[in-house]
Amino acid sequence: MLNSVELFAGAGGLGMGLSLAGFEHRAVVEWDRWACDTIRENQRRGHPLVADWPLHEGDVRAFDYMGLRDPIDVVAGGPPCQPFSLGGKHGAHKDERDMFPAAVEVVRQLRPRAFIFENVKGLLRESFATYFGYVLLRLEFPELVRETGETWQSHQRRLQRHKTSGSRSGLCYNVVFQLLNAADYGVPQLRERVFIVGFRDDLGIRWSFPKSTHSREALAAEKWLTGEYWDRHRVSKRERDAPPASLAGKLSALRQRNLRPTDERRAWRTVRDALAGLPDPEKEPEASAVIRDHRFQPGVRFYKGHTGSPLDLPAKTLKAGDHGVPGGENALVRPDGSGRYFTAREAARLQTFPDAYVFHGAWSEVMRQLGNAVPVALAHVVGASVARKLTEWDFAALANPGSPSA
Known part of the structure; x- marks a missing residue:
């Protein structure tokens, strides 16, 4: 040992x-x-x-x-x-x-x-x-x-x-x-x-x-070449993101040749991947209340430099402010532009802590611990x-x- x-x-x-x-x-x-x-x-x-x-x-x-x-x-x-x-x-x-x-x-x-x-x-x-x-x-x-x-x-x-x-x-x-x-x-x-x-x-x-072991290119392939990512999360075609303009030409060429990128790495994991199986604490408060560290926290504000994390990309870096959570960071942005703070349990998943691992302190204090982890x-x-x-x-x-x- x-x-x-x-x-x-x-x-x-x-x-x-x-x-x-x-x-x-x-x-x-x-x-x-x-x-x-x-x-x-x-x-x-x-x-x-x-x-x-x-x-x-x-x-x-x-x-x-x-x-x-x-x-x-x-x-x-x-x-x-x-x-x-x-x-x-x-x-x-x-x-x-x-x-x-x-x-x-x-x-x-x-x-x-x-x-x-x-x-x-x-x-x-x-x-x-x-x-x-x-x-x-x-x-x-x-x-x-x-x-x-x-x-x-x-x-x-x-x-x-x-x-x-x-x-x-x-x-x-x-x-x-x-x-x-x-x-x-x-x-x-x-x-x-x-x-x-x-x-x-x-x-x-x-x-x-x-x-x-993971890459942005593999995620792009799962989204816009094979559709595996959207299918896994049961996202309808009308709700799927369009590829960024910078990738459009490359994806089109690969699609025409029926090829995938040669990158053998796996797809980046996204916020949607990490939060799978957790109820939305804002829309399902009763279901969320029975899960430790998963209560809705109101008051999120987005502004320049503090714009939150899109659902279908890896989260932005979780941060630890002097008093817990800085501005509009440590927050989820839904495809429709609305958003909310991550719960402590969601942030723990983004930091790959096991669900059975609990945190001590108020929400802002727990988020400080997670932001430093x-x-x-x-x-x-x-x-x-x-x-x-x-x-x-x-x-x-x-x-x-x-x-x-x-």
Whole structure:
């Protein structure tokens, strides 16, 4: 059994994905009491993905990691994203919520065989490029700590000199990062996030991010070449969307030749796909009332930049505002132009949480937890790929006892 330590666990999305990938958590650390209450409530209900989590409510910087007895295979987490969020103050290292230094320190202490960190797309903004490069260097060489009185810029230059020297002595990691769109991996949401993955140098592991499994082109083919998408949802021909003008010529040529795109990936999952089987909370309030976290929330307003998510595409990125839900975001737009807020249960489906997983707090608080979460399915894909490499290494070490040990 591979084990892990989960930092900045939130409502549990990343941790649940790693559980599905076969990791057993030795510690799960989260400071927010509402998110902790969500995990505790699901533990009380015996949810299998979190039932045995050793949850610790508190600051990741205050936890005693050296008290963990077993060597740790993976450290994972999503450091708070507000310092880098496109909707935040863009403070990066100046923002007291920047927890990348804390994450690096945990890696230094635990010396895991690998780590997985997730953050917002804004981390790749040009204005953050220098600091992001610094974060990557710190993760590559976690033992070269920042000295007392040393600025982060001076520390970065020292790390860069060490890297260019070619020295790989001590604790080092091979670090890669990539911007992943959750929709490309079967999540019904256009959610772009940066994943940073590192494997300890002495393992000699070479790893790359999993290939995407879903595509926009496959969805277009299901809609406008075969009609499979509309037929599956029993949408009449007069209610079906017309293809966008940019695709019309390509679709017409394929149709004339009776061909489908050569893309072997599956169709992007849409809002309609995700919500299948749930009653409309506005039109069927009595049926919706018996489903946990599925009550209608009035008051949605659409305006520029806050236009909601069309029913027959993956949802726009769910967001977590300072007070729950920002404006007209986190909302459904029907084909007739009307709309409403997503219920918490619908948002949970868009984040690929199981229906049996419940959330603690008022609607706005639950939506904040969901807006900050890592989609369970995406975490599973990345976690399973990392687990596969570590397991392959373990089998190779058993077959060749003389190889370097972990």
